[in-house]
């Protein structure tokens with residue numbers, strides 16, 4: 001009689017890659033919503049109607065009307081009726097402007113009109129950092145990790161997807177409502193409410209993040225772990241890239257900043273459903289695992305105990321990975337929040353294309369993260385990959401700081417290099433954690449890493465927003481903003497890179513001492 005050998009569902013290639021694709025899609029929708037506001041910084045920080053022209057420039061409606069009226073009075077044209085509310089797509093406007101110091105007659109055709117929200121850079125920075133606020137101050141990520149290890153993947157993932165959706169809807173409501181100047185917590189009501197929404201969303205997104213990491217480890221340990229993690233991160237980056245590339249065109253087309261958020265919330269509903277489908281697979285995987293154990297006469301693995309936290313906190317390797325994560329990601333995700341405006345004001349890129357250059361960064365990582373992940377699976381060298389990525393991050397930020405080569409093509413090259421760095425470090429960092437921390441404590445370990453990382457994701461945008469208002473905003477004698485000088489904010493980002501290099505060096509030497517295996521291949525032959 002043929003012997004029947006019980007197999008786990010995850011032993012089937014099709015099943016485990018399907019599970020990976022399904023949860024990654026949910027995460028992709030989350031990443032889209034995380035970055036959907038980044039290209040809208042200029043629109044959010046402009047007061048009143050913003051008018052876009054067919055030549056790809058934008059102007060505040062008030063200053064434009066003043067110019068058109070001055071011109072019509074001087075040239076006896078009759079435009080006295082023209083007012084901000086009357087500006088519409090297709091209108092042809094004549095006015096005088098200074099070109100190289102000479103007053104010149106200009107003519108522009110309006111291509112789109114959108115509503116600017118008049119936030120300050122500090123408010124924009126506060127809103128962007130709100131993502132990590134609940135995670136950090138209410139320790140929600142930490143508790144999320146404990147819930148994940150205690151209650152399991154299905155319960156935690158469903159809860160966190162629900163939180164993401166609720167947060168996205170609050171944010172959409174705040175951005176689509178005119179609060180008529182009312183205040184909340186001593187702050188512009190719209191900024192405060194949008195920040196609350198983003199904070200709830202951020203709590204859900206981060207807990208979903210650790211849950212998805214645990215899902216991948218569950219299905220891929222001993223198999224193509226780093227490749228699977230790389231592909232999951234790559235799909236998440238597609239979400240970021242789409243957000244950076246399409247958010248501004250959508251806001252311009254629809255005339256308001258709230259629409260890209262609404263589309264993201266609709267996509268997230270589909271992501272929620274796809275997570276429900278994963279839950280069915282997860283149940284089957286658990287059942288097949290129990291059957292394998294019974295056949296082999298093995299006992300069920302011990303669950304997570306609070307005492308296990310001591311083992312995590314006591315590991316020096318764990319702390320070095322955590323600090324590297326804090327410094328490296330502080331130099332990337334918060335940078336993306338400000339990068340579109342940097343392209344406009346440092347590199348002179350027209351606003352409608354400006355989001356496309358930062359979008360190159362996640363696009364590059366879509367191919368490279370799985371590639372480096374598979375490299376790590378086969379040949380190892382994880383600690384070295386993280387060191388090289390940190391060096392590249394630092395060089396890139398120094399180049400963005402210096403007042404040299406302020407051309408759009410140079411920004412493109414530098415952004416591509418940053419994309420390579422942003423593939424190297426995550427592809428080696430996340431699959432390295434299970435080499436230091438055992439599986440049953442992994443939810444908590446990822447949660448603590450994400451918790452510390454969130455301090456950076458929250459505080460860095462706050463700091464940079466404030467620094468832009470204080471040290472980077474250029475004004476004329478009347479106080480009107482004339483441009484931005486990004487030297488100080490970019491120097492701060494370079495410092496994060498330098499710290500990352502030092503920590504990556506320490507991690508490599510710790511690995512050599514403790515033999516975590518970070519330089520070894522993941523696939524055992």
Ligand SMILES: C[C@H](NC(=O)[C@@H](N)CCCCN)C(=O)O
Pocket residue numbers: 031034035206209233236329333426430450453
């Ligand atoms: C996998 C890893 N995820 C994170 O670091 C998250 N804690 C932060 C996500 C922020 C999304 N803009 C990664 O994306 O490399």
